Amino acid sequence: MASTHDFSSSLTWKLSQGETTQNPRKFSRNHAIHISGKPQMDASAAKPFRGDPTKYNPEDLLLSAVSSCHMMSYLYVCSQHHVEVFSYTDESIGTLEVVGEGGKFTKVE
DSSP, X not given: OOXXXXXXXXXXXXOOXXXXXXXXXXXXXXXXXXXXXXXXXXXXXXXXXTOOTTSBOHHHHHHHHHHHHHHHHHHHHHHHTTOOOOOOOOOXXXXXXXXXXXXXXXXXX
């Protein structure tokens, strides 16, 4: 029997005075991610895309989600086979390939 789980979040971004989205160099990428019952997460674009390098960016979050999901799956499989795990460490690297106006992750290790 299949089960479904719904997740939701909201995002807010606002154009600041003196900025314009008519020029890609003239607006902030800073925004806030809101998930009910959790602290607000301040985010931006990655530095190569004119973002604030002190904030989380979508690439950071995608890579972290893959790493976290991998750990959860590993721990679940271990628990199903009665394997005791005392600690877990993961270091991941993702490669984003930018071609023209678009990009895609081509590798996550």
